[in-house]
Amino acid sequence: MFRLFNAFILLCLSQSALAVDIQPNTLYPKVQLDTNMGKIVVELDRTRAPITVDNFLTYVVKGHYDKTLFHRVIAEFVVQGGGLDLKQEERPVDTPIINESGNGLSNGFGTIAMARDQNPHSATSQFYFNVAENQRLDPSSRRWGYAVFGEVIEGEEVLTAMSNVETGHNAKLKWPDFPIKDIILEKATLLPRE
Numbered sequence: 723m724f725r726l727f728n729a730f731i732l733l734c735l736s737q738s739a740l741a742v743d744i745q746p747n748t749l750y751p752k753v754q755l756d757t758n759m760g761k762i763v764v765e766l767d768r769t770r771a772p773i774t775v776d777n778f779l780t781y782v783v784k785g786h787y788d789k790t791l792f793h794r795v796i797a798e799f800v801v802q803g804g805g806l807d808l809k810q811e812e813r814p815v816d817t818p819i820i821n822e823s824g825n826g827l828s829n830g831f832g833t834i835a836m837a838r839d840q841n842p843h844s845a846t847s848q849f850y851f852n853v854a855e856n857q858r859l860d861p862s863s864r865r866w867g868y869a870v871f872g873e874v875i876e877g878e879e880v881l882t883a884m885s886n887v888e889t890g891h892n893a894k895l896k897w898p899d900f901p902i903k904d905i906i907l908e909k910a911t912l913l914p915r916e
Contacts (some may be wrong), residue, residue, distance in 0.1 A: 744779035750915040751775065752875070753782055757792070758906040759884055762851075762877035763913070764834050767841060770825040771871035774836055774845070777819045778871065779912055781847050786813060787910035792884060793892075794850070794899050801884045802837055802850035802905055810894055815846035823867035829856040832874040832881065842866030853885040 729875055745751050749769050755762040763814075766773040774886045779803070791810065792803035805812055829835055833852045836845035851874065861867030874881060884905055892900035 742780060742783040743912075744776055744783055745912065746776070748915055751779060751915075753779070754909045754911045754913055755787075755877075756911070757880065757884070758904070758908060760877060760880035762880050763875050764872045765875045766834075768871035769870055770827050771822045774822050774869050774871040777816070777845075778836075778849065780816070782910045782912050783884050786847055787907050789909075790907045792901065792905040792907065793885055793895075793897065795885060795889050795901050795905070796899050797885050798854045799852075799856065799885075801853055801905075802848060802879060803905075804837070804848040805846075808904070808906065810892070812836040813847065818844045818846050821845065821866050821869055822871070823861040825869065825871075825914060827870035829859040829868060829870055831855055832878055833870045834838065834872045834874070835859070835868045835870040838868065839863040845869065851881055851884075 743807065751768065752765065753764050753767050766775045766778065770893055789808055790803055790813065791806045791808065792801055793806045794800065794802035794836055807813055827833065829852045831854055833850055837848035837850050838845040859868045887905065888902045889899045890902050891898050
């Protein structure tokens, strides 16, 4: 009986830990990204990318993005982050999500989109900001695109500054386009409903 009671308590605690408030009834939630280069605020579009927005907000609310690196910066292309901690190690991720790139949103300057590998349905936590008009990343009748799910509404100058930092080859990860000086996402915060 004691084991059954303990199992019940552990189950209740684990379920409450999984329950996060991602403002499911807010169509255009806002997230503030505090970086060591300044503040960026994004407005997300749940009407066009509900799965992607819920995924991103779950990572935000759980603190996954806090103290992470922007690890890929290509001037006049993208600034990417959301996956590496300050020791340049990958953080654990949840199950990949379905690609919502056919939602009508385009990879234009100042938009936020999900990063993925060659598998179109492989996006987890990594995201990128478009720092140019990157419509070539949009879907076509022959291929999947990269799912845009919001846009920068504050801090475009911070994003532009981030896109112009010096980069090089990271010997530890064997990745190109890695900032020489760390760009740190100190904290990601889901802003209160307006």
